[in-house]
Amino acid sequence: MSFKIVVLAKQVPDTRNVGKDAMKEDGTINRAALPAIYNPEDLNALEMAIQIKERMEDAEIIVLTMGPGRASEIVRESMYRGADGGCLISDMKFAGADTLATSYTLSMALRKLAPVDVVLCGRQAIDGDTAQVGPQTAEKLAMPQITYAEELVAVDAKSITIKRRLERGVETLKSTLPCLVTVHGSAKECRPRHAIRVMRYKYAATPSELASAEESRKLKVEADKRLQIQEWTADDLGAEAGRLGMAGSPTKVKKIDNVVLVHKEAKVMDGSDTSINELMQELVSAHIIG
Amino acid sequence: MNNVFVYCEVTEERGIADVSLELLSKGRRLADTLGRKLEAIVIGHQVQDLEKTLYPYGVDVIHYAEDSRLFPFTTLPHTSIVVKLARELQPEILLFGATSVGRDMAPRVASSLMCGLTADCTSLEIGDHEEKKTNTVYRNLLYQIRPAFGGNIIATIVNPQTRPQMATVREGVMKKEIYKADYKGELNRLDVSQYVDAADFACQIIDRAIEAQKVNIKGAQIIVAGGYGVGSRENFKLLYELADVLGGEVGATRAAVDGGFIEHERQIGQTGVTVRPKLYIACGISGSVQHRAGMDQSGKIISINTDPGAPMNAIADYVINGSVLDVLPKMIKYYKENSK
Numbered sequence: 001m002s003f004k005i006v007v008l009a010k011q012v013p014d015t016r017n018v019g020k021d022a023m024k025e026d027g028t029i030n031r032a033a034l035p036a037i038y039n040p041e042d043l044n045a046l047e048m049a050i051q052i053k054e055r056m057e058d059a060e061i062i063v064l065t066m067g068p069g070r071a072s073e074i075v076r077e078s079m080y081r082g083a084d085g086g087c088l089i090s091d092m093k094f095a096g097a098d099t100l101a102t103s104y105t106l107s108m109a110l111r112k113l114a115p116v117d118v119v120l121c122g123r124q125a126i127d128g129d130t131a132q133v134g135p136q137t138a139e140k141l142a143m144p145q146i147t148y149a150e151e152l153v154a155v156d157a158k159s160i161t162i163k164r165r166l167e168r169g170v171e172t173l174k175s176t177l178p179c180l181v182t183v184h185g186s187a188k189e190c191r192p193r194h195a196i197r198v199m200r201y202k203y204a205a206t207p208s209e210l211a212s213a214e215e216s217r218k219l220k221v222e223a224d225k226r227l228q229i230q231e232w233t234a235d236d237l238g239a240e241a242g243r244l245g246m247a248g249s250p251t252k253v254k255k256i257d258n259v260v261l262v263h264k265e266a267k268v269m270d271g272s273d274t275s276i277n278e279l280m281q282e283l284v285s286a287h288i289i290g
Numbered sequence: 291m292n293n294v295f296v297y298c299e300v301t302e303e304r305g306i307a308d309v310s311l312e313l314l315s316k317g318r319r320l321a322d323t324l325g326r327k328l329e330a331i332v333i334g335h336q337v338q339d340l341e342k343t344l345y346p347y348g349v350d351v352i353h354y355a356e357d358s359r360l361f362p363f364t365t366l367p368h369t370s371i372v373v374k375l376a377r378e379l380q381p382e383i384l385l386f387g388a389t390s391v392g393r394d395m396a397p398r399v400a401s402s403l404m405c406g407l408t409a410d411c412t413s414l415e416i417g418d419h420e421e422k423k424t425n426t427v428y429r430n431l432l433y434q435i436r437p438a439f440g441g442n443i444i445a446t447i448v449n450p451q452t453r454p455q456m457a458t459v460r461e462g463v464m465k466k467e468i469y470k471a472d473y474k475g476e477l478n479r480l481d482v483s484q485y486v487d488a489a490d491f492a493c494q495i496i497d498r499a500i501e502a503q504k505v506n507i508k509g510a511q512i513i514v515a516g517g518y519g520v521g522s523r524e525n526f527k528l529l530y531e532l533a534d535v536l537g538g539e540v541g542a543t544r545a546a547v548d549g550g551f552i553e554h555e556r557q558i559g560q561t562g563v564t565v566r567p568k569l570y571i572a573c574g575i576s577g578s579v580q581h582r583a584g585m586d587q588s589g590k591i592i593s594i595n596t597d598p599g600a601p602m603n604a605i606a607d608y609v610i611n612g613s614v615l616d617v618l619p620k621m622i623k624y625y626k627e628n629s630k
Contacts, residue, residue, distance in 0.1 A: 015439060103401060127439060129561065130409040132397035135365075139401035144492040145365055147394045153496075161496060166390045167555065169500035173364075175493040185548070250406035250452040254419055254433065257444040266603065271594075271612020276620040279592075279608060284628070288569050288590055289512065289536050 003059040003157065005049045006113055008106060008121035008137070009042040009078060011071045015126050036070070038077055041122025043190035045183040049120050050082040050191065051152050052160075060084045064109055066094060066102065072206045075229050079201035080193040087113070087230035088206050089237065096246030099128075103136030105244060108237040110141060118160060119180040123148055131182070138180035146173050148184040206231040293329050293351075294321040295381040295454065297372060298344070299391050300334035300361060302500055306343050309387035309461035316414060316464040317385060318348035323416045324430055326382060329353065331375060333368050335361035341477060348469030355480040359491065362498060366490040369395050373402045374485050381454040383432050385414075388458035400456050406449035407456040408434035410560055412463055412583045419448045431455065437560055441579035462508050462564035462584075505539060505555055512538030513567045515558055515585070518545035519574025519595065520614055526551050528618045529573060535625050541565065543581045559584035573614040577602025594618075 013034035046063070053059040063078040063086040065071050075086030089109050097105065110116055119138070124131035131147075138145035146162045153161040153172060161174040165184045203220045204227040210218055221227040234244055242248060269275040284290040294317045298310035314330060321328040327350040332340060335358045344352055355371050372395070376384060384399075386392035388410050400407035413435040419428045431448045432455040438445040449455045507513060514533040516526055526540070533540045541558040542551065558565055560580035570588035575581060577593070577600055585591075586605055593606035594617050603609045610617055 015441075098406065099397065100401060100404065100406065130397075131393050132400070132407060132409060135394060135397035136401035139369075139398045145394070145398070146493065147365075148390060166500065169498070171362075171495060171500070172497040173493050174496050179492075250404070250449050251408060251434075251447050252419075252421075252450060254446040254448045256438075257446075266593075266606050266609045268598075268603075268609045268611065271610055271617045271620070273620055275610070276617060277624050279610070280621060280624040280628070283569070283590075289625070 003056045004113070004116045005052055005059060005061045005118045005120065006110060006116050007042070007046050007049045007061060007063045007078065007083065008119065008134075009046065009063050009065050009074050010039045010122075010125050011036050011065065011067050011074045012039045012125050012127040013037075036073075038074055039122050039125045041124060041183060041185050043122075044185060044187040045120040045122050045181075046078055046081060046083065047188050047190040048149065048152055048181070048183050049118075051188075052118060052155050053082070055152075055155055056157075062086060062113060064089070064106065064113070066090070066105060066109075069206070069208055072209060072229055072231075076201060076204050077193075079204055080198045081191055082194070082197070085226065085229075086204075087232060089232045091233040091244075093234045093241065093244045096249065097244065098249035098251045099130055099132035099136055100250060101244055101246075101248035103133050103140055104248060105234075105237070105239060106133070106137045107140035108239045109232060110137070112232070112237060115178075117157075117177050118155075119143070119178070121180070121182055123182045123184050134180060134182035141178075141180070143178050143180045144175045145180045145182070146175055147182045149181045150184050150187045201227065203227050204229055291380050292382040292453075293327040293379070294318075294324070294383045295329045295331060295376075295379075295385070297384070297386045297392065297396075298330045298332045299387055299389060300332065300337055300363070302362075304334065304336055304338050304361070306332070306337070306340070307387060307389070307461075308466065309389060309392075309459070311343075311347060312461065312464040312466045313385045313387060313459060314344065314347040314349060315467045315469070316459070317383070318469050320383060320414065320416060320432070321348075324382065327351065329379070329381070331355075331372060333360050333363075333371055341475075345473045345475050346468045346471050348473055350475045351478055352475060353478045353480060355482050355485060357482040357486075359486075360482070362495060363391050364491070364493050364495065365395055365398060366492060367486040369398045369402065370487075370490050371480070371482075371485040372399050375480075376403055376454060384454035384456045386456070386458045388460045392458050396456060396458050403452075403454070405452040405454060405456055406447070407458070408436060408447045409458050411436045411457045411459050412560060414457060414459070414464075419450055421450060426450075432457070437579045437583060441560070441581075444579065460560065460562070460564060507539040507541050507556055507558070508563050508565055510539035510565070511568045512536045512571075513541045513558075513565055513569070513585075513588075514538055514571045514573065515541035515543070515575060516546050516551070516573045516614070517543040517575035517581075518549055518551075519576070520546060520551060521574070523551045525615060528615065528622075532571070532618050532622050535622055536569075538567070538569070541585075543575055543578070572602050572606070573618065575602050576600045577605070
């Protein structure tokens, strides 16, 4: 009886390193200028999945990602570090999804992967910072949830015990399985790629990628089931069209404002002794300090 | 029916959390604009001074679910109670604090009610919305305003069709204000057995180690805040020294917290606390939108940065083009020499 762990991972634009060319002149986002990366906290989730696998006999890790075709990179990256297989769910119908539509889509894919024992994902993705998709996916599957996981305390066939990070301390929760766990950035960092795994999985591909691949890669993937990344569309998931993408998203963006800084009349000075002394004097006489 | 609801969080000390009182203050104004009532949901056990605390904020009804199993907070029973209450009472608006409790349960509640939810709003307003495609005008929607996409844009989100309209808001973003000291509402005690069942207790708390809040940067009159540019935990000691001589507190940006220079409870900004000190000294802070959202109401702002083009400089009253490590010791020295 195999123990199945699914990691939900997302490819995100690297909003932490937004350069000066990240915004176009018309104020829209220049996505091309932002590198696509593995959402950082999803890597913490992958690490926790590997730790669970190490403690359980006969466990497997499947990575599930939703996005455009190139998001298959996330699956391969996960395989290099310890995942056993992966699925990409990709469809134009998913475009414009808010967290409710996204969690519905993910929950339908998880149903297809059932039975699942533990679902892990990062607490939040850096392109939205909402932290909503994890709990909403858990709700759709009627699973209990443990959020902000920092440390795996124990796991067995029926339960999982997790230490979680709160604003002012920690709390240890024990939940029945299946359970969804969202992992905090303060959890253990993900182990790096493993050279042997890179050698083994570098040819892994989705059917769409294979269609345009060289013959030799096609043969390799056809011969080895582990290299076959699943690729599912809305129809494969049996999803209701009205609950996907923009149509399934109750939140609408009414407007987007660019961040325009209104320049105040600032007093500009250098860091010399005289300037600092004058400034301090001014603050004291204005009773701002003192 | 169709009133404004606030989920009120119970603190470790079994009082009502500040963030909830702030939301009630905002909720009262939203309710007045809409001509509706303000209702509070409180879930816990032996909550202290419940009515005395809440009514002055203009609360018309307190829905109180009391049971020893409901404190401390666990996700499932609290979610079940809020979901069932919302189905019965059809709130127009439902607000949560963006705390580890609110951000844990609000998405689950929204998913169950199939409603939209906007996280970490920095402003809430009432206004109309026109859907151009269908040529429909929706009156009096809740505008849920938040920075998005790494803070490069500010988005206004609406939920035209689903109810309740749900949002979470960080502590300190809204101002806590008494509505009427002698305001009187009514208490509705819930029959907890009607709202939760055994399956809601799938998660057990094994152990808790929660510290009392040590720092209170929200109330500080002077804040010395550091960004990633400060460089190290070691360098942050200079900020502590300046804060100490000035009688202020030390704050930080998310980048500095993520960099391990300083603890999370000092984080200022959209995903930290919002502060309104008399004086804000920004040390090596470039000034992302998310950070500025947490401090731009400060009385006076000093920006110390080696980059003259830092966005923080644009909202500062004083800009010092220089290195933090060079400037702070001079400020400390001046103050030590010239104040008694």
